[in-house]
Amino acid sequence: MLTKEELEEYCKTARESYLPHISIDCVVFGFHEGLLKVLLLTVKNEGGWYLPGGFVLKDEPIELSANRILKERTRLDEIFLQQFHVFGDPQRSKQHFDMYKDMLPPKDNWFTNRFLTIGYYALVDFCDVNPSPDQFAATCSWCDLNDLPELKLDHALILKTALDTLRLQLNYQPIGYNLMQKEFTMPELQKLYETILDKKLDRRNFQRRMLGFGILKRSEKPRKGGAHKAPYLYSFDLENYEAALKEGFKGGW
Amino acid sequence: MLTKEELEEYCKTARESYLPHISIDCVVFGFHEGLLKVLLLTVKNEGGWYLPGGFVLKDEPIELSANRILKERTRLDEIFLQQFHVFGDPQRSKQHFDMYKDMLPPKDNWFTNRFLTIGYYALVDFCDVNPSPDQFAATCSWCDLNDLPELKLDHALILKTALDTLRLQLNYQPIGYNLMQKEFTMPELQKLYETILDKKLDRRNFQRRMLGFGILKRSEKPRKGGAHKAPYLYSFDLENYEAALKEGFKGGW
DNA sequence: CGCCGATAGTGTATTTTTGACACAAGAGTA
């Protein structure tokens, strides 16, 4: 929560720099140890969790806005970002900023405006990311999708919509490629599919089908270390992968 | 094109009523005689074709905006509308309204603002629609998708994106239901699928598969009149249809 | 009235893909 002076300063800058009434919220997905994760923030001096979000500069393409916002708020840069929905309920942020309501007259107060928010989902390699909060955030951390805290605003809806989109686009977007590490085992990839689809898959049929797409390259050396049979390592054959995505992977899961 | 007085009046009303920097454009699809059609407008005293579009009232949910805009501009009401993409290039409308640029100072001039536009696609029963232009439009008419005029602004991109979305969502949205008349023949439905997918399908396999979904009811009486064997009439079994859509029709085309 | 052309309805053999399942192989551990 901001002091009156901070609020005034912030609102002034915001009005000068950003398009009014428009925001962007990002759902950043990562995958680690068989679990889907989302990057969430908490705000200083305030309880509750938020998706990383921000505003659109007056002369900035929105794709770049989304990228910039993520970079500013989480230090992530040049990652896979995909617009998925606009949330335009006039009430969606109405009560939320009540705390600032009386500090400034409505016409000066950026936060009592109505905001449409454009939802983007992002896919990152969990291991590449070292979440670190920006000046406004107290914390920035990965949360397990199965164990989410309560989210502020309509961010739970945005998150759910992102997840539904992910599920629907699994055959048309490079989701595996962007969420997995460079090299991975077949069981790890299967776990990702199972998590996104929320459904158990048969190990052998999954492997047959995946290999059938012709988008995987098998590395010579298996991964050692576990107390079991060493699994082969795979990586995506980017050329074939992209060609296959244009058609979509046929068949359902 | 507006006179200076009309422009002043319009800008004043717009600033009072609408959210700035945000617009909505609608791609209205219809299907008639085996061809996909799109509803396009021309503007009075100006060449060129546009998608029907408009603005969001300050306190209006965007879904209602889209509905209202279509109603105002084309008299269509309560039709299937689906948000599909936001177009946010800062240049997308920059040059377009140059004709109004010098009539009013930039801060008063609604049209020299940057606009993000939210794309909606709409599906209507062609026969229900009697296109009629509103006060701003000179004409409002169906255009064949294979024979489109040149579109203003980035409306060609918006239209193409809508069409791509339609193709991807064919198995998840009630596209057939909303584009076909209440009763239709199997070859007519097949033609719709062929048109959207831009691909020939086998008559017999199409029929078997469609019937296999269990979403069609066959009417007792066939359609008479043509100089050929009378085809059966079908209609959608709405209950099964909606249940099936939740899962998605499995398999590709 | 019967034949023709065109379109619609239905069936069947073949191939491909899915789904279910079992066993062998390798790596660490006791």
Place this chain on the structure above:
DNA sequence: TACTCTTGTGTCAAAAATACACTATCGGCG
């Protein structure tokens, strides 16, 4: 070396997709 756990691979039956051919019925025409 035997055991456990996990991964890799093969096989068979069922289901689905594909390719293709025949029959039925309408209106029109001689």
